[in-house]
Amino acid sequence: MVEGRPLRRRNGRIHRARARLGHSHLTDRHALKLRHDVRQALAEYWRTQGELEHSSVVAYQDLARRLEMLDAPESLVRRSLSAAVQEADHWTRCFDLAGRYLGQSLRPGRLRRPMRLPRSRTAELVALAVETLRDGVINEAYAGRLAAAKAERATDQRVHDTLVIIAADELDHSSLSRDILDWCLAVGGRPVYDMVNHMVTTMPTTTTGIALPMGIQSRTLGDHGLLDADPDGSMFANLVAEVRDELGVRLQGHRLDAA
Ligand SMILES: [Fe+2]
Numbered sequence: 001m002v003e004g005r006p007l008r009r010r011n012g013r014i015h016r017a018r019a020r021l022g023h024s025h026l027t028d029r030h031a032l033k034l035r036h037d038v039r040q041a042l043a044e045y046w047r048t049q050g051e052l053e054h055s056s057v058v059a060y061q062d063l064a065r066r067l068e069m070l071d072a073p074e075s076l077v078r079r080s081l082s083a084a085v086q087e088a089d090h091w092t093r094c095f096d097l098a099g100r101y102l103g104q105s106l107r108p109g110r111l112r113r114p115m116r117l118p119r120s121r122t123a124e125l126v127a128l129a130v131e132t133l134r135d136g137v138i139n140e141a142y143a144g145r146l147a148a149a150k151a152e153r154a155t156d157q158r159v160h161d162t163l164v165i166i167a168a169d170e171l172d173h174s175s176l177s178r179d180i181l182d183w184c185l186a187v188g189g190r191p192v193y194d195m196v197n198h199m200v201t202t203m204p205t206t207t208t209g210i211a212l213p214m215g216i217q218s219r220t221l222g223d224h225g226l227l228d229a230d231p232d233g234s235m236f237a238n239l240v241a242e243v244r245d246e247l248g249v250r251l252q253g254h255r256l257d258a259a
């Protein structure tokens with residue numbers, strides 16, 4: 001399961017950089033009250049979340065550059081760059097939380113933008129539409145909904161505040177992705193239309209949940225943002241159904257243009 005927009009290598013595999021330990025020792029009396037194994041589990045969880053958020057920064061910078069190369073509307077490029085700034089805020093907050101449980105600061109590893117081979121404009125628009133639907137429209141909305149559910153459950157104030165911000169931003173990134181997809185459909189003609197139409201009918205409606213650490217009370221973990229917020233997968237299935245319905249209507253509008 002991926003939360004938010006991942007950074008993909010050219011072969012489609014998801015890529016993130018392992019965070020490194022910083023030099024500052026941190027003390028937080030709320031975190032230090034927790035058992036050692038609980039702190040370790042929470043530190044590992046927030047570290048992974050931070051690493052994924054960090055890779056989203058590069059993903060949005062790469063997206064902005066690709067949109068620019070395609071002469072996309074300036075507003076889409078600008079919003080992608082703003083999304084990168086928001087993702088940077090997310091990793092900072094996640095690493096702050098991880099460091100608080102760990103008792104030591106964390107800093108991100110090094111990530112580069114993926115190398116892009118030259119492609120035809122049509123092939124690039126098709127690739128962008130596929131990635132935008134899967135990684136933006138769906139993954140970002142799912143990340144937003146998961147974060148909102150975790151925020152509702154979290155009793156720790158810093159965790160709660162972090163999740164509220166992430167939830168709002170990821171939903172915003174999903175709206176941006178819908179607008180990018182609309183633009184791809186508007187300018188991409190038949191090939192983009194056919195690919196999106198195919199994806200709408202073949203999109204998976206199931207996802208894998210997260211594995212919670214064994215031997216720790218789930219209530220304590222939930223207080224600090226670590227929980228399976230979609231245990232029966234219905235949140236994901238409902239989201240895919242909504243996206244399908246909504247896209248079905250929009251595809252009708254594009255059919256005549258693409259014909
Ligand atoms: Fe994010």
Ligand SMILES: [Fe+2]
Nearest residue numbers: 004005170173
């Ligand atoms: Fe995002």
